[in-house]
Amino acid sequence: MDALSRERIVAAAVAILDTAGESGLTFRALTERLATGAGAIYWHVANRNELLDAATEAVIAPVVKPVEADEPADGIRAIALGLFDAIAEHPWLATQLATQLSRSPWGSVTPRIFESIGRHVSAMGVPKAGWFTAGSALVHYILGAAGQNAANARVLGAGGDRAEFLAAASAAWERLDPEEYQFTRAVGDQVREHDDREQFLAGVDLVLAGIAASR
Amino acid sequence: MDALSRERIVAAAVAILDTAGESGLTFRALTERLATGAGAIYWHVANRNELLDAATEAVIAPVVKPVEADEPADGIRAIALGLFDAIAEHPWLATQLATQLSRSPWGSVTPRIFESIGRHVSAMGVPKAGWFTAGSALVHYILGAAGQNAANARVLGAGGDRAEFLAAASAAWERLDPEEYQFTRAVGDQVREHDDREQFLAGVDLVLAGIAASR
């Protein structure tokens, strides 16, 4: 039996989260996968929340590494896509990052994301007074849109393919009152034809255009 | 004892959520406040999640009522501020809306928000192909920024005042490695001097500028 360590526990947590979602991360699942007892785990991590935070950090850290790019906007797009892919691959990140943002915004992971995006914002020539606004708009759009994309993918689930999902989503939308939800329904038709990644990048570019316009 | 009803249960849930947060909403707290048993509540409500959704809807519904405005942008600002205030008054909304967005995006509350914002987006003269991108950027920024604002207010808590909070936040930021977090730290200085609401609106206007630029 290899020595138990914080890293091994966090790795096991990520694996469980990936296959069973946030509600699947129980101490029972952990003790079984690690062939140990709950007390041993508690010696290395304070509690379940700290473990969730550590798992989030372990998965996000590689994405927010500094990126060199000719254009600052390209650096932002690269980080945005990295986050998009990470959240698509680990759907539990969406809820987790949102919760962390609105529970303890100055925790460990969120400022790192903010910083990695902000570096490029300041390089864009935005006046200092606009840094917070520009950085916030980017980060909130990126995390929100990536999370929603992951949610769509999850609804799709293991079984079906894209066509099946779109059919289900269409059905759900058709059920909406056409009068009351005319915008949402009109948008549904547009979305079906576009690639998720491209659509996400279009949103990033929209915010970037806003930053450029108010510079 | 007045007749138990779904409305009374939802109202009690909102009251509990406001004073004790999401983790405070237990069936024990509900049965005590309503002077009844768990079984009675389960006859009106399927489970805890449905109750959380109903509480969210009850609090959000008044905010997403149609708004008439001379300029579409003003309508968007009005709805954004309504959401901002609702989330500030009921901080549990931040986590709840984020969770609902990334769990079942096509539930009941989220499309209503999307629709109420989208109406004004289409009135802005955005070409149809850009509706989804523009609406998404707005909604994600609004919910994300409002949630973060509520989180800041919560850290501040019942006891202290704004100066105390800013001192605590400063202290947290000073502890960050100045080299590694130079953008975040620079931004902290800017933020201290500005009104939260104005800062929030500046972000909305930034996204609106992006929409106008790509129109």
Added chain:
DNA sequence: CCCTGGATTGGAACGACATTCCAATGTTGG
């Protein structure tokens, strides 16, 4: 080499929770 103190482990025990179940009570139409 052993022995002693701290580090680490495994699992039992505890209290809180969401949910289910059921007997009892209210209500209503024939």
Added chain:
DNA sequence: CCAACATTGGAATGTCGTTCCAATCCAGGG
């Protein structure tokens, strides 16, 4: 007034996070 049904209150169940403790491991000093 009496059957069917709607509604209630609370006891029972199983799962969870967390705490506690006895047992084991390990390193360094005598």
